[in-house]
Amino acid sequence: MRVLLSTYGSRGDVEPLVALAVRLRELGAQVRVCAPPDEVFARLLDRVGVEVVPVGRPMGTMAAPGTESAASRRAAELAAQYGTVVAAAEGFDVLLATGLAHFASRSAAEKLGIPYVYATFCPFLLRSPHQAPPALLPGQSFPPEVTDNLALWDLNAQTFNALHGGALNAHRASVGLPPVDDVHGFIFTDRPWLASDPALGPWRETPELDVVHTGAWILPDERPLADDLLAFLDAGTPPVFVGYGSMRGVSGDIAGVSIEAVRAHGRRVLVGSGWAELAAIDDQDDCFVVGEVNQQALFGRVAAVVHHGGAGTTTTAARAGAPQVVVPQAADQPYWAGRVAALGIGAAHDGSAPTTESLTAALATALSGEVRARARTVADGIRTDGAAVAAKLLLDAVDRTAAASRP
Template identity: 75%
Template sequence: MRVLLSTYGSRGDVEPVAGLAVRLRELGAEVRVCAPPDEEFAELLTGVGVPLVPVGPPMGSMVRPSSAAEASRRVSELAALYDTIAAAAEGYDALLATGLAHFASRSVAEKLDIPYVYATFCSFLLPSPYHPPPLVLAGESVPPGVTDNRVLWDLNARTFNALHGEALNTHRASIGLPRVDDVRGFIFTDRPWLAADPTLGPWRQTPDLDVVHTGAWILPDERPLPAGLLAFLDAGEPPVYAGFGSMRGVSEDTARAAIEAIRAQGRRALVGRGWAGLALIDDRDDCFAVGEVNHQALFARVAAVVHHGGAGTTTTAARAGAPQVVVPQAGDQLYWAGRVADLGIGAGHDGPTPTTESLSAALRTALAPETRARASAVAAAIRTDGTTMAAKLLLDAASRRKAARWK
């Protein structure tokens, strides 16, 4: 069986796909991954022996659209990934997409007549009467006085059509595929997969959408921690880690606020440089900076994790039993901040730009003994079989389609 996994997004999109690819391969499938050509993604996939087909410009160069014209142009660019993905999918038996790969990938699967799945890592993005939709454009706001979630989701669907319909359908016409009238439905399909842990990211089923909740897709990381980092960890009490992953807009002031707040709690600080290139604020020996390292191993050795609230980072910290402070920057990170607070495993910061005072208050919650105890209890409940469930479902779908063709 041959399976193509297609993604376009940050590391939070690529790493789970790599985890699924490894599990599919263990079950006997031949797998390749279409992903952005960023160096860190190439290294990640090479490290686990999964072939990479580079698509599009590097994700590190992308910015969120702030106008309708920019959104339409972005969709045209994403739909144009079709040729590369179609070539990669030739002769394959199934296609699964995540992130922003859907515009091209679903059309590829339709053209090749192979099973197609779209997976998301956060229920926040899926239409439901139980929560409002995310904002589509930077700077967008909810219409005044509108609070009914169903009305808001209807408006969201119209926004998808207005922003993305023309660009998507222009491309589909160019490859001989029919027009799409419901762009959001086209993206998510009527049976999307939710690759989030049921404890961290639960889903309440609705009559309108048949969501398959697979659990989180975790790529086991066996890399040793660097010698310098190990020496720092061994030199004192567990530090507090502060890092913002793939967020490029995080300012130097955030690093300063984090270090000062951590010091105010009598703790040592460990700063993750991330895409923003965060740095230490002085040369005191109670702080250490790291680049891309094994978070699974690292988070098991820290007192708390201060982060942006990406699905992957939230899940990794939860699995490690590390209390969290989520400082959400955009999108689904607001959802994860709320979940961390609701579960009692940390605190959600109010807003994307912390001060020393605001972060100190959040850290006091995260570092409380009862928060550590709750984080340990939740860690024991986190499932680790998400990739197994997803891989088996995907291979079953491909097998059924093959069997139907042989009849």
């Protein structure tokens, strides 16, 4: 069995796909991954020995579109990745895509006549009467008189068509494929896979979609922590970790605000530099800065985790039983902030630009004994078999499709 996994996004899109690749190989499949050519992703894939095909520009150079014209240009650029993806998928049996790989990947699978699956890591992107759709552009709002969630999803679908339909269909016409009338349906399909933990990111069944909920795709990380980091951890009480992952456009003083808020609680600070290149604000020995690090090993040794609310970081902190403060920046992050607060395992900061006072208050919640106990309880229920479940489902589905096509 030959499986092409295709993604275009941040680490939160790439690492789960690597976890799936590892599980597929364990089941005997040949796996190839299309991913952005960022060095961090190349190292991640090399670590597990998975074949990678670079696609598109480095994700670290991409900015989120803020206008309709920018969104259309982004769609055209994503669709143009088709040539690389269709060449990578030639001779393969199935294509599974995540992140922003949808435009190129579904068209490639359609052109080659192979089964296609789209997987997402957050329930809030999926049409449901139980939730309103997310805004597609900064500052976008829906008519206040429209309160029915499905009516809002219809408006959301119209926006998808307006933003992306022209660019998508122009590309499809150029490669001999028919036009798409419903861009949202084209992206997510009528049977999307949801790779979120059932406790952290639950899905309520609805006749609107046939969702396959596999659980989160977690890549085990066996890398040891660096000696200097271990020395810092061993030198005092557990620190509070502060990091904003793949977010580059965080507020300019977020490092200083975060460090001062942690110090206001008499805690030491561990700063994850991330794509925003956060740094210490002075030379006090209560603060230590780390770059790439095994968060699975680290988060079990911290008092709390202050972060942006990516699906991967939220899940890793929850698995470790670490209380969380989520300062959402964009996309699905407000959803995860809300889930952390609803589960009682941390605090959701109101807004993306904290002040020392607002973050100090949120940390007071996260560092309380009640939240610490609740975080440990929830940790016991986080599943770790999502990638294995998904790998088996994918190979079984391809086998059934092949059997059905035999005379």
